Amino acid sequence: GEDVEQSLFLSVREGDSSVINCTYTDSSSTYLYWYKQEPGAGLQLLTYIFSNMDMKQDQRLTVLLNKKDKHLSLRIADTQTGDSAIYFCAAGTNAGKSTFGDGTTLTVKP
Amino acid sequence: DAGVTQSPTHLIKTRGQQVTLRCSPKSGHDTVSWYQQALGQGPQFIFQYYEEEERQRGNFPDRFSGHQFPNYSSELNVNALLLGDSALYLCASSLGVEGTQYFGPGTRLLVL
Numbered sequence: 001g002e003d004v005e006q007s008l009f010l011s012v013r014e015g016d017s018s019v020i021n022c023t024y025t026d027s028s029s030t031y032l033y034w035y036k037q038e039p040g041a042g043l044q045l046l047t048y049i050f051s052n053m054d055m056k057q058d059q060r061l062t063v064l065l066n067k068k069d070k071h072l073s074l075r076i077a078d079t080q081t082g083d084s085a086i087y088f089c090a091a092g093t094n095a096g097k098s099t100f101g102d103g104t105t106l107t108v109k110p
Numbered sequence: 111d112a113g114v115t116q117s118p119t120h121l122i123k124t125r126g127q128q129v130t131l132r133c134s135p136k137s138g139h140d141t142v143s144w145y146q147q148a149l150g151q152g153p154q155f156i157f158q159y160y161e162e163e164e165r166q167r168g169n170f171p172d173r174f175s176g177h178q179f180p181n182y183s184s185e186l187n188v189n190a191l192l193l194g195d196s197a198l199y200l201c202a203s204s205l206g207v208e209g210t211q212y213f214g215p216g217t218r219l220l221v222l
Binding site for chain 2 (some may be wrong): 004030031032033041042043044045048070088090092096097099100101102103
């Protein structure tokens with residue numbers, strides 16, 4: 001079945017850029033999502049990209065998709081302490097089921 | 111515009127009991143999906159409801175069942191609770207089965 005892999009931890013300094021990487025296995029994935037989860041909370045949809053796109057920019061967020069390598073990345077520009085959270089990558093199919101990675105914990109140091 | 115809401119926020123049960131969790135979708139959404147998130151892991155897909163029917167199911171036993179009502183709200187039922195069922199249960203709603211999913215705050219279930 002579908003598998004989504006992410007690195008577990010990332011630590012950056014405030015003001016730097018953060019890049020969180022994700023790989024997935026199912027080439028039929030049509031939607032790729034990034035969610036943010038703060039302690040004790042649900043998932044907040046940050047952004048998403050369709051599989052026929054290779055880049056999407058939304059304010060401080062840039063998503064890059066390499067469909068050939070099944071690699072997705074999320075870049076956060078000018079990272080702030082409020083960006084500290086767990087970030088989940090998810091791959092979705094036309095059938096509506098999404099498969100999630102185990103999350104990357106981003107720590108932003110002042 | 112109300113987002114996805116879930117109740118209760120927290121729940122404590124003992125092994126063997128049964129539990130019902132509830133979800134109201136975001137306004138305008140007609141599809142509800144349920145996920146289980148164990149501590150330190152990503153959400154795992156349980157099932158999806160559309161037009162009051164289960165459309166897709168993940169790798170969960172029959173102890174997990176659900177229902178969708180005509181107003182699109184949904185319930186998740188878990189029978190014969192096991193310690194391993196302790197988790198955060200997340201509901202997500204979308205417009206259509208292919209729509210982008212928006213998540214509720216979750217119900218944290220602890221089985222003792």
